[in-house]
Amino acid sequence: MKALRLSPSSRRHERSAGSAGSSLFSLNHQLCLELDLCVHSPPPSPQPLTDVSMIVTLKALPLTDSCACQRIGQWLGHHDSAKECSTCDLEEEISELSAPTSLLVVRGALGKGDFEAAMQLAATLLQAGADPDETDPEGRTLLSxxxxxxxxxxxxxxxxxxxxxxxxxxxxxxxxxxxxxxxxxxxxxxxxxxxxxxxxxxxxxxxxxxxxxxxxxxxxxxxxxxxxxxxxxxxxxxxxxxxxxxxxxxxxxxxxxxxxxxxxxxxxxxxxxxxxxxxxxxxxxxxxxxxxx
Known part of the structure; x- marks a missing residue:
């Protein structure tokens, strides 16, 4: 998967969050901003996604994640009742350091039993430079x-x-x-x-x-x-x-x-x-x- 280049709306969020906040962007938040799916932005007209790795990445994201959940769910055609986002500033993300980032998002696909999607997503993230030994708050790696x-x-x-x-x-x-x-x-x-x-x-x-x-x-x-x-x-x-x-x-x-x-x-x-x-x-x-x- 190509490195994410922040859209104008995401760059505005990055500047407002400061250097500390920008380094704590979760993958979910980056995807949400890159696709202009943020709840503070006007909803885009539906566009087909042709990047297979991006589709796999999006499908592996849990719908309950802050900010990205509702718009990404709508983009993928999910009609599940997701948590409504009232804000997408990074203060909440900074306070919730336990939120999975990078390669650890693959745990969502594993938990659902979608092992093929988990493997494809991990391959994409590893190719993009993800750390294979990154640990979650419990101290466990994705291999465990x-x-x-x-x-x-x-x-x-x-x-x-x-x-x-x-x-x-x-x-x-x-x-x-x-x-x-x-x-x-x-x-x-x-x-x-x-x-x-x-x-x-x-x-x-x-x-x-x-x-x-x-x-x-x-x-x-x-x-x-x-x-x-x-x-x-x-x-x-x-x-x-x-x-x-x-x-x-x-x-x-x-x-x-x-x-x-x-x-x-x-x-x-x-x-x-x-x-x-x-x-x-x-x-x-x-x-x-x-x-x-």
Missing amino acids: HSVQHLDDSAALTRLLLNSGASVWHRGGTGVPDHSPFTWLLRALILRRRFENCDLTLEMLARVMGERPAQMKAHVLRVMFRHARCPKVLGPIFKRIKEVVSVYWTNAPSLQYSCLSAIRRRLAGRTAHGVPLLGLPPSLKRSLLMQDLF
């Missing part, structure tokens, strides 16, 4: 939300991993563990069965396996903290350990070591860098974890 949906969201999980999203716990001591593996394990515990998770678990294991000692310590610590009801959860934990322990009990193969070295050198640019390396198709598929699908 994606793996919680197991293999239903495997395409988004793969995209985030290929874009450099971290698989490790990013908080300090005393901070709740929000690592992707933790949320994958919690999702399986809630289901009380090991199913619909093979792709997600293998992708996480491949990336975590690049640091086998750290992987072993993290996996065993998380499983120990969630060890309850052995008769019910025992088979789940056993199956998980069978899959992931391979990466710290066996010496890595030469192919895995080479692929890991390439991924490290690409430093989070795997999705964009691999096609430029001139490698055989089979190696490209392995680097991008497409061989699992």
Whole structure:
């Protein structure tokens, strides 16, 4: 998606909000102003949207968001009862710093179960420079939300991993563990069965396996903290350990070591860098974890 260029009306809002407010523009607010859908502006005559990425972005926005909700909902032809906006100044946005911005808007599509739209929206935002490790107010990244949906969201999980999203716990001591593996394990515990998770678990294991000692310590610590009801959860934990322990009990193969070295050198640019390396198709598929699908 092309970078948003603020329309005259949005530039007036930016000047009135000051430098502090302009840096806190949410994606919803930018889209609302860019399309001149602000409730303080005259409603535009309906124009067809031809930019597919823009349509996906708009459809992923919740209708209850301040300012953007009513006009964007009308633009998309939604007739749901949305919260009426009485103002669109940025004071409310500045006071509500917990509102999701940037890549975190993808959570809306995940919550609705629209995994294809979530993947397309994330790809658009990542291409525009979004941070794959941005955290929400709870300290969770989008990857932790994606793996919680197991293999239903495997395409988004793969995209985030290929874009450099971290698989490790990013908080300090005393901070709740929000690592992707933790949320994958919690999702399986809630289901009380090991199913619909093979792709997600293998992708996480491949990336975590690049640091086998750290992987072993993290996996065993998380499983120990969630060890309850052995008769019910025992088979789940056993199956998980069978899959992931391979990466710290066996010496890595030469192919895995080479692929890991390439991924490290690409430093989070795997999705964009691999096609430029001139490698055989089979190696490209392995680097991008497409061989699992």
